[in-house]
Amino acid sequence: MLKNDMELLKEQGIDAGLLEGLEEFCARYPVENAVKERVRKPEVPFYGKEVLEMAVAALLQGENLLLSGAKATGKNVLAENLAWLFQRPSFNVSFHVNTGSAELIGTDTFRNNEVVLRKGSIYRCAEYGGFGILDEINMAKNDAVSVLHATLDYRRSIDVPGYDRIELHPAARFIGTMNYGYAGTRELNEALVSRFLVIDMPSQTEETLNYILGKMFPDLKEHAKKQWIGLFLDLQLKAQHGEISTKSLDLRGMTGAIATIKRGLQPVLAARIGIVNKCFDVFEKELVSDVVMTRIPDTWTTADMF
DSSP, X not given: OOHHHXXXXXXXXXXXXXXXXXXXXXXHSOOOGGGGGGOOOOSSOOOOHHHHHHHHHHXXXXXXXXXEOSTTSOHHHHHHHHHHHTTOOEEEEEOOTTOOHHHHTEEEEEETTEEEEEEOHHHHHHHHTOEEEEETGGGOOHHHHHHHHHHHSTTOEEEOTTSOEEEOOTTOEEEEEEOSSOTTOOOOOHHXXXXXXXXXXXXXXXXXXXXXXXXXXXXXXXXXXXXXXXXXXXXXXXXXXXXXXXXXXXXXXXXXXXXXXXXTOOHHHHHHHHTGGGOOSHHHHHHHHHHHHHHSOTTOOGGGTO
């Protein structure tokens, strides 16, 4: 783990014993050259002492994590940050209704005039000791779930039909993410849930947003940062009350909008492409536009923000 990352964790008050465990883990399991490019620093930092401590402690103990919560609570951001903090290559699997065992383990292919196994994401994660990020795991169908059952439990092994049985690298961990209520999702069965420790992700707060924007845009003026944070919290409250959908509640969209302002785009136009235009219902778009107008004046320029 890099020194700067350690300092950021200390700033959040993370337990010293956990930080020591992180350093020992990174030293014990060096990354192989074949997958070093998969160890990537995330663009968005994660802020949240309790959540980070729960996640780090679970992963150090060899457990797998399931991150549940509403949109924009930072599930994928946390997963990416954990892979970086543990200095492990990350392998992403985005589940959908057609994801099967072939995508996870691998499938036969021809190479040099012979049939060989083209390894899937779960296989490679097991082989190299990566962190497997299982996105929208509650969309997995039975064929894929059967692979996860053996991979995630105490056996830590995968039987590859027609090939060898592979044992999971001791550094391999799996982090599932899930949203309730999305089209195509379903309840996870008890057998699969029992293979995870579950973290219910809290909603964003003024404190967490202030930290994220401060790290991503250190030259953002304080009054402007306060307005963008207020805008996100206003939209979050309206979404929680059912006044609008969660389409406009997009942290990546907001940070992307702020980045375009730094490039010279007028703030009100940046808010339109990053937030307002995420809504496709005319009535909802008007509601979101009204919220934006109360926070981001149409007279603002880049100079008012940076």
